[in-house]
Amino acid sequence: MTKIFTCICCFFLVAVFGPKSVRANRSDDRVAKAYFAFQQDTSKKVKATYSSTADTIGQMIRTLQKFKTNRDTINVRSSAPVPNLSLQQIIKGNLAGVYVQEPNGEPGTEQSMIVQGASGLLFSKKDIYALQPAVYLNGVPLVQDNPFAFDIQKYDYNRVGPATNLLSQVSIDNIQSIVVVKDPYELAKLGPNAANGAIYITTKNARAGVRDISLNSYFGYVAAPKVNTVNGVYENNFRKPFYQKYATASNYASYASYLRDSTNTAYYGPSNWNDLYYQSTPTFSADLGITGGSDRANFRFFGSGTKNAGNADDTNIDRYNLFFGINMAPYKWLTVSSTVNTARLDRNRNKSLRDRFAETRYIPDLSSPLSPNASIYSGYLQESARNVDDNRSNILNGNLSLSAKINKIVISTSLAFDYNEGIRDYFTPSTLMDGVSYVSNYFGYSQRLLLNNFATYKYEINAKHTIDFEIGQSFQGDTYKYNYARAYNGPNDYVKLNIVDGNAGSGDYLNTLDANGFYVFRYIDKERNNLFSLYASAKYKYKDLLTLSALVRRDGSSNGQPNSRWVTTPAFNADWNLKEQFLKGNSIFDKLHVSAGWGRTLRIFQDDRFAAGPQYRSENGWFEEPTIPGYGGRLGINRPYDSGFIGYNISLPYAERTNLTIDATTLKGRLNAALTLYNRNDKNQVIGMPVPLETGYSANYQSGMDINNKGVELLVNGVVIDKPKSLSWSTGININYNRNELTALPNGVKELIYNNDNKLVVGKPVGSYWLYTNNGIYNTNAEVPAGMTFNGIPMKAGDPKWVDYNGDNKIDSKDKILTGNRQPKFVGGWNNTLSYKNFDLNFNFIFALGQKSINQYEATKYGFVNREAGNDINSVKEVSSWQTFSNEKSYPIYNPWSDVDAYRTDQDLFLENSSYLKLRSITLGYDFGKTVLFNNNGKGVRRAYLYATAMNLFTITKFTGVDPELVNYNGYYDGANLTIPRTFVLGFKLDL
Numbered sequence: 006m007t008k009i010f011t012c013i014c015c016f017f018l019v020a021v022f023g024p025k026s027v028r029a030n031r032s033d034d035r036v037a038k039a040y041f042a043f044q045q046d047t048s049k050k051v052k053a054t055y056s057s058t059a060d061t062i063g064q065m066i067r068t069l070q071k072f073k074t075n076r077d078t079i080n081v082r083s084s085a086p087v088p089n090l091s092l093q094q095i096i097k098g099n100l101a102g103v104y105v106q107e108p109n110g111e112p113g114t115e116q117s118m119i120v121q122g123a124s125g126l127l128f129s130k131k132d133i134y135a136l137q138p139a140v141y142l143n144g145v146p147l148v149q150d151n152p153f154a155f156d157i158q159k160y161d162y163n164r165v166g167p168a169t170n171l172l173s174q175v176s177i178d179n180i181q182s183i184v185v186v187k188d189p190y191e192l193a194k195l196g197p198n199a200a201n202g203a204i205y206i207t208t209k210n211a212r213a214g215v216r217d218i219s220l221n222s223y224f225g226y227v228a229a230p231k232v233n234t235v236n237g238v239y240e241n242n243f244r245k246p247f248y249q250k251y252a253t254a255s256n257y258a259s260y261a262s263y264l265r266d267s268t269n270t271a272y273y274g275p276s277n278w279n280d281l282y283y284q285s286t287p288t289f290s291a292d293l294g295i296t297g298g299s300d301r302a303n304f305r306f307f308g309s310g311t312k313n314a315g316n317a318d319d320t321n322i323d324r325y326n327l328f329f330g331i332n333m334a335p336y337k338w339l340t341v342s343s344t345v346n347t348a349r350l351d352r353n354r355n356k357s358l359r360d361r362f363a364e365t366r367y368i369p370d371l372s373s374p375l376s377p378n379a380s381i382y383s384g385y386l387q388e389s390a391r392n393v394d395d396n397r398s399n400i401l402n403g404n405l406s407l408s409a410k411i412n413k414i415v416i417s418t419s420l421a422f423d424y425n426e427g428i429r430d431y432f433t434p435s436t437l438m439d440g441v442s443y444v445s446n447y448f449g450y451s452q453r454l455l456l457n458n459f460a461t462y463k464y465e466i467n468a469k470h471t472i473d474f475e476i477g478q479s480f481q482g483d484t485y486k487y488n489y490a491r492a493y494n495g496p497n498d499y500v501k502l503n504i505v506d507g508n509a510g511s512g513d514y515l516n517t518l519d520a521n522g523f524y525v526f527r528y529i530d531k532e533r534n535n536l537f538s539l540y541a542s543a544k545y546k547y548k549d550l551l552t553l554s555a556l557v558r559r560d561g562s563s564n565g566q567p568n569s570r571w572v573t574t575p576a577f578n579a580d581w582n583l584k585e586q587f588l589k590g591n592s593i594f595d596k597l598h599v600s601a602g603w604g605r606t607l608r609i610f611q612d613d614r615f616a617a618g619p620q621y622r623s624e625n626g627w628f629e630e631p632t633i634p635g636y637g638g639r640l641g642i643n644r645p646y647d648s649g650f651i652g653y654n655i656s657l658p659y660a661e662r663t664n665l666t667i668d669a670t671t672l673k674g675r676l677n678a679a680l681t682l683y684n685r686n687d688k689n690q691v692i693g694m695p696v697p698l699e700t701g702y703s704a705n706y707q708s709g710m711d712i713n714n715k716g717v718e719l720l721v722n723g724v725v726i727d728k729p730k731s732l733s734w735s736t737g738i739n740i741n742y743n744r745n746e747l748t749a750l751p752n753g754v755k756e757l758i759y760n761n762d763n764k765l766v767v768g769k770p771v772g773s774y775w776l777y778t779n780n781g782i783y784n785t786n787a788e789v790p791a792g793m794t795f796n797g798i799p800m801k802a803g804d805p806k807w808v809d810y811n812g813d814n815k816i817d818s819k820d821k822i823l824t825g826n827r828q829p830k831f832v833g834g835w836n837n838t839l840s841y842k843n844f845d846l847n848f849n850f851i852f853a854l855g856q857k858s859i860n861q862y863e864a865t866k867y868g869f870v871n872r873e874a875g876n877d878i879n880s881v882k883e884v885s886s887w888q889t890f891s892n893e894k895s896y897p898i899y900n901p902w903s904d905v906d907a908y909r910t911d912q913d914l915f916l917e918n919s920s921y922l923k924l925r926s927i928t929l930g931y932d933f934g935k936t937v938l939f940n941n942n943g944k945g946v947r948r949a950y951l952y953a954t955a956m957n958l959f960t961i962t963k964f965t966g967v968d969p970e971l972v973n974y975n976g977y978y979d980g981a982n983l984t985i986p987r988t989f990v991l992g993f994k995l996d997l
Contacts, residue, residue: 423451
């Protein structure tokens with residue numbers, strides 16, 4: 006650690022005091038400014054240009070040269086007053102083709118982004134990691150948490166450790182531009198990291214001859230929701246119809262113990278828990294940015310502090326940011342730059358029973374749930390205050406770039422790094438664990454180091470014909486590591502933390518912690534993978550009419566098997582200026598372009614297991630506890646029977662994309678529209694195939710799964726009213742339609758039952774549900790067809806009437822059909838800005854249409870008999886379950902004691918339309934900087950902007966849950982996640 010710290014300090018000193026020049030601003034800044042100029046004033050005619058000037062970040066940003074409209078960028082100016090914490094929240098609804106899923110309103114939790122459809126499976130939390138786009142911060146592809154930690158987890162809820170969203174690290178007030186990269190040629194330039202698309206963030210940078218100071222701050226609160234609380238009377242009345250219709254004497258005898266006594270005030274008294282659980286909580290932020298310097302040397306400093314609060318369970322996150330960038334030009338031909346960004350995230354997590362039991366892997370007696378009475382519930386909270394749950398994430402990333410221009414040759418090199426570490430200390434006293442205390446400690450880190458080198462040469466044949474050549478090389482090294490220990494049954498509740506080292510000299514090292522009698526389980530894992538790439542490209546340009554580009558890459562990944570580690574991938578692109586070619590004198594079109602591209606991108610494995618072939622694993626658990634690494638203080642290894650067999654001949658997957666885009670500007674720049682048709686094939690992916698039970702393996706991993714996504718993107722931006730001295734109205738809408746389809750499985754297989762609960766069928770979406778079709782209820786035994794069974798169980802009155810599709814008089818898996826889709830067909834947003842003199846009003850709608858979700862919350866509620874009898878983690882009843890909702894749906898009164906499990910979730914009874922339209926934010930502001938008070942003949946304050954913002958004001962949906970956004974990644978709504986709160990803030994932005 007000392008060496009690592011020393012290296013980081015040295016690198017920071019080099020970054021801060023090393024030279025950099027940006028005598029000419031970075032080409033990516035010029036591109037961003039050109040497109041943002043269109044967004045900020047659509048009435049202006051903007052022409053984005055690209056220069057071969059040395060790019061201080063490296064070759065990454067040069068892929069953005071094709072952008073001709075703002076179709077792939079965010080209007081940062083209008084988004085900045087909205088108090089979003091994470092990158093996903095900033096992007097939501099603002100970037101065409103990007104679907105953001107925010108399944109939890111708890112501040113700092115993990116969220117997902119999917120660009121132009123899902124490229125893989127969507128059945129578990131681990132699956133979602135493989136679908137995320139690469140995120141570049143000033144050219145540095147950020148390394149995220151690796152999902153390999155899920156291998157040691159029993160429950161698929163949150164990754165062990167702090168599980169904090171690492172994309173919460175950047176403050177929007179320090180962002181210059183956010184661009185989504187989807188073009189095949191551009192993604193091919195970025196390489197394997199961008200197989201799922203890319204989000205490119207450019208921070209505000211030092212600029213030649215520009216000196217400014219910016220101060221931004223807001224303060225507000227998140228509002229506690231209004232809830233309709235209930236107590237045991239409601240629960241008792243809810244169960245009464247079931248008992249009256251189906252219960253036997255033995256059923257009555259086993260009636261829930263906490264509901265038997267109506268005089269028990271703990272459950273039949275006042276239900277006033279909500280004021281202790283839901284709170285209106287303050288949220289605030291402040292930041293300072295300073296930019297200065299000259300043409301030869303300039304810098305930017307930025308620092309911020311933010312507290313983002315939740316409205317329930319005392320949840321919040323504190324974020325602290327520091328950023329420093331310096332640019333110097335020691336010689337006219339040499340430019341050097343460096344940036345360093347660091348962040349600290351401290352998260353106060355929820356205290357839910359489910360998350361606690363998932364961490365402790367211990368389910369106590371659940372026969373008496375939490376009381377809805379405030380006086381009793383407060384006693385539980387006081388006992389919970391003895392818990393320890395510290396979650397910290399430290400992040401450091403940056404780059405050092407040098408570029409030399411010698412005549413027409415530009416040679417550049419850059420060193421980039423990204424490091425993040427997560428720490429979680431957790432303790433639960435024995436009073437909350439049936440007399441057994443629990444302690445766990447997690448430390449993990451992810452780090453990435455990149456070395457990029459490239460050279461460009463511009464060959465001018467004549468005034469009409471030019472060719473740009475480029476060659477490059479890059480090396481990327483990634484490391485993921487965690488140390489995790491959990492322990493039970495300490496000597497008392499005073500020994501809580503910092504005891505996981507043990508005594509390595511003792512014989513019971515793996516069984517005790519600090520000789521205090523804890524029973525310990527330890528998990529240690531580390532993965533490394535390297536990526537080496539070579540590429541060459543050429544771009545031919547004929548006047549301003551036609552541009553043809555070609556690229557070839559050679560990538561080698563250490564995560565590939567020896568016979569398939571190296572892959573060659575090409576890409577091509579053509580751009581045609583139709584306005585200059587055919588409509589030069591036409592007054593209707595200001596710009597008219599068509600572009601087409603095709604590219605192949607290598608997809609590297611997240612897990613290094615596939616590179617090793619047949620192997621042993623540390624899997625010594627059993628069904629109820631599958632992740633035990635060993636016994637009696639000894640680590641054990643065995644064949645990977647539970648996780649699946651990995652053989653040879655597994656090759657690296659890849660993605661092939663085809664895009665066709667037409668974009669036009671008309672009405673003297675007041676109207677801009679872009680239409681994109683895309684087709685993506687993600688080929689040769691690995692999936693676990695079934696094997697005979699006699700082998701003992703759960704699956705055999707093989708290559709050969711192909712998934713296709715095709716769709717249409719439409720973006721329209723326009724100035725409806727353009728009167729700068731009075732009323733102006735600009736609007737923009739983006740819509741993406743996506744169709745997902747499984748096109749192949751290994752060995753020509755046409756359908757596959759996956760993990761017992763899901764089915765994949767060639768020709769169907771990978772996100773389809775596999776369900777029984779519910780067609781009512783058998784009210785009497787006479788209505789049940791003679792001999793009708795459900796998986797061998799004779800059906801009776803009170804059972805669901807499931808459709809027997811194959812007519813064999815028995816309901817089984819052959820009668821389940823694929824229906825619905827976890828992913829929406831349409832996603833997008835609608836943004837509007839109205840200006841009147843110094844006032845402006847911005848409001849933003851987002852929508853997702855065409856997706857379906859399983860309402861597991863209702864299935865659990867109606868299936869109370871099986872839930873309470875199971876006494877497992879699905880039987881947990883949180884205090885927040887003591888409430889009702891206005892849009893609740895009524896379901897048939899089935900026999901809850903039936904052996905067929907009438908309220909099972911794998912039926913379309915609980916399948917709901919979860920489409921929604923949401924007013925995401927509305928902001929009203931006034932710029933005092935334009936008044937005489939602050940501005941004297943153009944001198945003084947450039948901007949003094951006071952604003953008020955409200956978020957998440959209303960949602961239009963048919964979904965009967967609290968919020969359709971709270972559906973988990975696998976498409977199931979369990980009601981366990983905290984709501985996304987309404988937020989109200991008052992802020993100001995001061996630019997000097």
